Amino acid sequence: MNIYQLGVAVKDSEYLRRLAEYIRDSKLGEQWKIIAFTHAEACKQYIQQGYKLDVLAAQPDLLAEVKPAVPKLPVIALVHKLGESGEEHELHQYQPLPQLLQRLSEIHAQAAPLAGQAAAVADEPSEGARVLSVYSSSGGTGKTALALHLTHAASIHRFRTFYLNLERWNSSEAWLGTYAGKEVMEGVRGTTKHEGLSELLYSLKTQPAQAAKWLLEHRKRDARLGGDYLAVCTNLEDRLTLCEEDAGLLIEAISASGQYDLIIVDLDSDLEGMHIGLFEKSHRILWLMNDSASARLKQSMVLRYGEQKWNGRFNKLLSKIIYVHKETIRDELARNAQEIGQHASRLQLPEIADWRGAGNVQLLSSPLYRAAADQLFKQLFLEGAGAVAER
Numbered sequence: 001m002n003i004y005q006l007g008v009a010v011k012d013s014e015y016l017r018r019l020a021e022y023i024r025d026s027k028l029g030e031q032w033k034i035i036a037f038t039h040a041e042a043c044k045q046y047i048q049q050g051y052k053l054d055v056l057a058a059q060p061d062l063l064a065e066v067k068p069a070v071p072k073l074p075v076i077a078l079v080h081k082l083g084e085s086g087e088e089h090e091l092h093q094y095q096p097l098p099q100l101l102q103r104l105s106e107i108h109a110q111a112a113p114l115a116g117q118a119a120a121v122a123d124e125p126s127e128g129a130r131v132l133s134v135y136s137s138s139g140g141t142g143k144t145a146l147a148l149h150l151t152h153a154a155s156i157h158r159f160r161t162f163y164l165n166l167e168r169w170n171s172s173e174a175w176l177g178t179y180a181g182k183e184v185m186e187g188v189r190g191t192t193k194h195e196g197l198s199e200l201l202y203s204l205k206t207q208p209a210q211a212a213k214w215l216l217e218h219r220k221r222d223a224r225l226g227g228d229y230l231a232v233c234t235n236l237e238d239r240l241t242l243c244e245e246d247a248g249l250l251i252e253a254i255s256a257s258g259q260y261d262l263i264i265v266d267l268d269s270d271l272e273g274m275h276i277g278l279f280e281k282s283h284r285i286l287w288l289m290n291d292s293a294s295a296r297l298k299q300s301m302v303l304r305y306g307e308q309k310w311n312g313r314f315n316k317l318l319s320k321i322i323y324v325h326k327e328t329i330r331d332e333l334a335r336n337a338q339e340i341g342q343h344a345s346r347l348q349l350p351e352i353a354d355w356r357g358a359g360n361v362q363l364l365s366s367p368l369y370r371a372a373a374d375q376l377f378k379q380l381f382l383e384g385a386g387a388v389a390e391r
Contacts, residue, residue, distance in 0.1 A: 003032070003033050004031060004032050005032075005033055005035060005051075005053045005054050006033065006034050006053070006054065006055055006104065007034075007035045007037065007043060007056040007057070008034055008035070008036050008037070008057050008058070009036075009037040009038070009039075009040065009043050009057070009058035009062040009063070010059050010078060011038055011059065011062070012038075013038055016036040018097075019034065019036075019097065020036060022097045023101065026098075032101070032105075035053065040058075040062045040066050043058070043062070044065070044066055044069045047069055047070055047073075048069065053070070053073060054074075054108060055073070055075070055076065055107070055108045056073055056074070057075070057076040057078055057091070057104060058075070059079075059093070060077050060078075060079060060084065060085040060087070063077055063085070063087070074089070074107065074108060075089065076089040076090070076091055076104065076107055077089065077090045077091070078091055078092075078093035079091070080093065089107050091104070091107075105259070106217060109259050128256075129255040129260040129261055129262055130261065130263070130283045131263045131265060131278075131282045131283055132262065132263070132265070132284050132285075132286065133267055133279060133282040133284075133285045133286065134147040134150070134267065134286045135267045135275070135279075135286065135287050135288070136288040136289070136290070137269055137287075137295070137301075138292075138294075138295040138298050139268075141288040141290050141295070142288060142326075142355075143266055143267070143268075144165070144167070144171055144172050144175060145175070145355065145361075146286065146288065146324070146349065147163065147165075147264050147265075147266040148175055148225060149369060149370060149373035150264055150377055151163045151226065151227040152226055152227070152370070153374040153377035154226070154261075154262050154264070154377060154381075155226025156226070156374065157377065157381070159261045159262045160227075161226070161227040161263070162227060162229065162263045162264070163227050164251075164254065164264065164266065165229070165230075165232075165266040166247065166265060166266065166267055166268070166274070166278070167266060167268040168270070170232045170239075172229070172232075173232060174361060175362075175363045176222050176225065176229075177363070195218050195234070196218070196220075196230040196231025196233065196234065197230045197231070197239070198233045198234045198235045198238040199218065199234070200230060200250065201242075204246070204253060211249070211253040211256075212256045212257040215230075215253055215254060216257055216259065218230070222363075224364055227264075228260075242274055243273065244272075244273040244274045244277035245277075246274075247274045247278050248278075251263060251265075251278070251281050265282070269298075271305060271306055271309075276306075276313065276314065276317070279320065280313075282320060283320070284322055284380060285320045285321045285322065286322055287321050287322065288324050288325070289324065289325040290326070291325070291326065322380075324349060324376065325348055326348060326351050348372075349369065349372050349373075349376075350366070350368045352366045352368070352369055354366070
């Protein structure tokens with residue numbers, strides 16, 4: 001994972017101290033390392049000695065001195081009033097630090113793909129974000145709970161993660177505490193409609209080259225989750241008509257932003273072309289299992305349908321599937337998974353009674369579930385495939 005070098009040149013040493021402490025103690029410390037300067041000459045010497053910066057934010061007078069020495073480096077003027085520096089990128093110096101760092105990250109992400117910046121970015125070529133899909137053939141198995149808790153676990157282990165909910169009926173905002181109700185969804189006057197998935201899909205179709213930039217400007221971040229996500233579709237028809245090509249473009253736009261190591265896709269229980277396309281783009285597919293007779297029957301039917309509908313294309317996906325089950329599941333279910341050539345996770349997710357039928361579910365409210373999700377994440381990404389599952 002890349003750690004980016006943020007150069008900040010301001011004359012106020014106390015400001016630099018507070019900024020450095022904030023970055024160190026926040027999740028941003030996983031992404032940025034700050035190099036502070038109070039004089040232009042010190043900044044120029046640092047660069048001339050061969051040390052790397054990925055972006056430089058500086059007060060206008062200091063920036064004017066340093067800029068000739070770094071013609072290819074993305075620069076941002078820290079100003080008191082927008083327009084006072086004449087630079088392409090300006091930010092108010094004295095604004096809440098979370099907003100300041102978010103905009104710095106966005107500007108860096110927009111500038112990073114420029115050809116002239118090759119010397120200022122990491123030497124290793126990016127392989128793009130890995131994709132993890134969370135799926136089940138039955139509703140109510142806890143897909144969204146698992147996907148969100150895995151996103152949180154990823155942030156703990158310093159993975160920059162994007163949570164992408166592609167359920168027909170997106171329930172994630174209930175977990176995140178951002179659900180605003182019927183009025184916002186219908187756009188009643190006096191409420192705020194947050195641009196999200198619908199608008200990104202429109203951008204992909206009308207200005208595909210600008211889609212990654214649009215994403216970085218409109219993504220939302222949840223501090224508890226430790227990851228980014230998009231607001232739900234403002235036009236529900238956009239999700240209902242989402243096709244395989246559109247879903248693939250969404251993944252490509254998120255990955256192309258260069259801001260993420262992992263994309264966690266939260267899917268519904270259908271099996272359509274969109275699902276198959278996303279499974280093909282996924283490195284792993286977590287399939288949640290339910291121990292009820294009807295759920296087992298649905299699972300068998302979905303597997304049969306996938307083989308009949310997509311034949312060899314579907315069969316190639318089977319090796320990616322890892323079955324995850326609840327503590328109450330019967331042993332024969334795991335054996336059945338082995339019989340059809342699938343991985344069966346050694347980890348069982350706990351059943352959290354307080355989440356069943358609750359009016360308000362709370363993200364990260366169960367230490368037991370958080371621990372199980374963290375262990376599953378480590379099995380998937382930190383301990384190797386052999387630790388994830390057993391044949």
